[in-house]
Amino acid sequence: MSEMTFVQAINAGLRQELDRDPDVFMMGEDIAHYGGMFRVTEGLMETYGEKRILDTPISESGFVGMALGAALAGKRPVAEVMFIDFTLVAMDQFHNQIAKTHYMSGGRVKVPLTVITQGGGYKGAAAQHSQMLEALFLQVPGIKVVCPSNPADAKGLVAAAIRDDNPVLFIEHKQLLGVKGEVPDGEHVVPLGKANVVSLGTDISIFSYSYCVTLVQQALEGSGVSGEVIDLRTLNPLDWDAISASVKRTHRALIVHESHARCGVGVDLASQIQERLFDELDAPVTVCAAADVPIPFAKSLEDIVLPTPERIRAAIKKVVHG
């Protein structure tokens, strides 16, 4: 174990996979010579050369599409899109091309590619640089979605993403980038599709992921509520077993995430839980998410729009006490 930041942990995971498999290579804006806007790829070009760590023009649609082609030609590309907000210029490549290729080919063709990106608010980055857009990647089937909440998972999940034979979107949160934690030395892989029980509890199951896991823990502190906190880690595939086991234990469920409520992960889980476990529920499944408005710039506004420990605590109370 070594203490390192979230960013350093991803860097370690990338190195682990670059060392392991010569077909792994990376492409993105300012990732090579500069070492990445958020330092995720720091030093990689120096180790692996400027072809395997490739700087690209500001052409997300182009290079995400090229990642698909390289994957079909036998490589394991890892493309970085600097902010998840910028995936929108590449959406056709994600949804019409990458997500559908394996299925459309009748399973003949594999698409082992990873896109790492960074999202989230709380920093005054305003409407076009603060989004969490994971739900957009869940509505259209075919892309695995990973949202790590801590450095150890970040290392292990990025490795699993790269080893997976499918397209994986790996979403960092800007509030977590500098957060430190203990990370296993040596080979470390955290399987996709497995949730993590952060804490056991008896009053309520709280499902979350990414930075909100931290906020949920803050909300529970001193609340007097025994909350079972489940870090989903992977949103597609979902760890339904972990979800249903927890709900069957606590009979109350809250989903907390930072992206917008409408057609988001929260309503998705809430709907599935009530549809499959209706008789287990002692209270409506509740969603605590961003308000359905663009992310405002001013702090006073952003704090109202995004989940905060206070808002989460209020939601917990509502679910537990009705």
Add this chain to the structure above:
Amino acid sequence: MSEMTFVQAINAGLRQELDRDPDVFMMGEDIAHYGGMFRVTEGLMETYGEKRILDTPISESGFVGMALGAALAGKRPVAEVMFIDFTLVAMDQFHNQIAKTHYMSGGRVKVPLTVITQGGGYKGAAAQHSQMLEALFLQVPGIKVVCPSNPADAKGLVAAAIRDDNPVLFIEHKQLLGVKGEVPDGEHVVPLGKANVVSLGTDISIFSYSYCVTLVQQALEGSGVSGEVIDLRTLNPLDWDAISASVKRTHRALIVHESHARCGVGVDLASQIQERLFDELDAPVTVCAAADVPIPFAKSLEDIVLPTPERIRAAIKKVVHG
């Protein structure tokens, strides 16, 4: 009243608004000289000239962005994107630009633009030409979404969309294009945000929109179930009053739509209904939607993936009889 097809009804609605307001103009691929791939704009160029009905290159991101600029400069653009699948190449313009502009400007700037497009399956158009992507436009706030289910609504809703001071996405369904119905002559406007009670019933509330309204009616026929069928018509804003009033009457709810289940409209409504009306419910709210796989080409497969009267009837039975 005159009998006309869905396509003719939209054409009539467009004419109504082009006549009414000289700032309304249209742009899109093959819409002017050819009259539109699906004949929606047939004859409009002849009446309104080739500037007001403007053929564009195959540049959806460009011309959807131009629609935003024209709207900010005082016009009321109506852009056609030939298939909703192609909105994906313009997603940055939809989500980062169009959807956020009014809010980001602190309400200073209005964005009166309409995009009309066409989606849906059942025709063997395969994975890239069969999607219903309305949920992608609901997750990111700022765009109104309209899905008419019949010719009269098509005329009235396209008119309302154009008159609205906000961005509106108007989604036709390819299975409805040739469907005939009675359409009011003369000025006809159907307000956005108002659901339509298609039939009253006592056993179950069935919420749907677009082509699935037809399928729901077919499913109910001869089923012995008294279904209250609510055509949502507008998905953003939602007519929550109509939804909750109906659930309070029947105590059972099913949502039927053609797009994928995960993070779709169905789970969105299901979650909201159970969260707000938990004690009213006699059964879990249920969603009948496309399976979470890309739309396959072969008929035998497409029929399994998409909702059919049989699948809908099974869902109804499950909700009503448990």
Add this chain to the structure above:
Amino acid sequence: MPQAEDFYRQMVRLRAVENELTKLSQAGQLRGSLHLCQGQEAVPAGACAALRQDDYLTCTYRGHGYVLAKGLDLDLVIREILGKATGLCHGKGGKMHLFDQEFGLLGTNGIVGGGVGTAVGAALASWLDGKDQVAMTVFGDGTINQGHVNECFNMAALYKLPVIFLCENNLYAEMTPLERSHGNTDLCARVASFGIKTDKCDGNDPFLVYETVSRAVERARKSEGPTFIEALTYRTTGHYQADAGTAYRTAEEVAIWRDKSPIAKLEKVLGKAAEPIAAEEEERVALAVQSALKEPDPDLSAALTEVFA
């Protein structure tokens, strides 16, 4: 170097496939849109002859000609177009979504320009690994106006990738002529500005197409970078089965190009040698279609699998 007979065979096979598919479509036995390329057959025939089996290829909804000329199995392709369980992609893809890595086929595509990045990425893979495989991507004149494609032009030039951009300039994008969609109709000039070598040829002459593509392939194999090729051609039928192709073009224009049809031209060259080839191909294709029709539909259980590997 392929002979007239070889090109003729490719082209009549393609024509036979289209004729059979048209019949099926008219009889309601074919789902989805059918984008014909009658009049354009020389481009796939000439271009694919210049490629190796392991070279990569992406093309469009109008891509079945390339797919066949690249060497894919006729029966598997026809069965896929008919949505059969035993089709190339088990009925899941359909004719706009054909894949076969064995022949370097990384996809036909339903999105204008959607497969261009795929080809450039395959070329990137070849470049990264120091291989001599090249990638070719085929698209039309109208596709140059799609942003994604422009991004790809730049990156191909920047990294000097072994990729060939083959543009079938058939003068129309669906029903819109070049002049009404391009600020500058000189396509080579448009693409040359990215720092890409350009070349041009009569797209109705398979020999010229073959030579032009061969030059580009040679450059690419020698790491001299990408080439854009404009092959001038014309589709004598409509954009797809529901378009007669007459509303936006004069009868004269179509007639002139029908006279330039590459199949008719080669028939003159080959004389009596043509007929048996044509008969053979027509029979073979008819047989493929007849036997494909008897193949089973995909089993329902297949619908929900293969989203993920």
Add this chain to the structure above:
Amino acid sequence: MPQAEDFYRQMVRLRAVENELTKLSQAGQLRGSLHLCQGQEAVPAGACAALRQDDYLTCTYRGHGYVLAKGLDLDLVIREILGKATGLCHGKGGKMHLFDQEFGLLGTNGIVGGGVGTAVGAALASWLDGKDQVAMTVFGDGTINQGHVNECFNMAALYKLPVIFLCENNLYAEMTPLERSHGNTDLCARVASFGIKTDKCDGNDPFLVYETVSRAVERARKSEGPTFIEALTYRTTGHYQADAGTAYRTAEEVAIWRDKSPIAKLEKVLGKAAEPIAAEEEERVALAVQSALKEPDPDLSAALTEVFA
């Protein structure tokens, strides 16, 4: 025709704003990223002087110079940058999202190339209505590699729209130099290929920028179509507040360009006349910042309104 004093005033105002914002940012009183344009001040000063108030403008995250030179109220802009309730956009937009229709400002933007379509669309509106308003959109050298922008080039040329594409070529896109992101670094050649007239100027000379943009404006007003202008310049600071701007450029290179700084150059021209102008602007800006800091934060109730009109 603006005088040296006018340009100087614009530029020192902009510099003063940046200095004040840098102080705030370092003190943790400013949220979000701060993209400075030190060294580039002559482009906004020269370009906006060539526009009328009712001409349209879109620009980038590095757009505050244009916004001020276009005539927007300094206090409203500063308050918005500080996220105040009384700011231009009531604290909802922030500095990357400034809008003011009264001055034709249709948005600064956080997405590379994101506002180019907006400007071309405003030009379309002017063209449709036979008005003589023009639209200008400003972006950097790296932005030319974004697909959307290429689509817009073509449509501007196709319809001959009254739009000016003003490209600040500061030789870098974030930390990546031109040569490592462009297959062809001749930006004018890239854009000319779309059928757009191109022009080039020293972007560190406000007079030349003014003249060049004025020529383009005249063409646009006379319905002669779009112009692409490459203004060669350099940012002497980093890409944004967290970048020192030194990791990817030599100290010599930065020093050379610092010597070419337009403010320093005009100071030499103006001699003693410069100082009082600078003092005035600095005072005015300092005052604006001080008073803005005292303005109220947006009320919580505002957060959920104005999604729809």
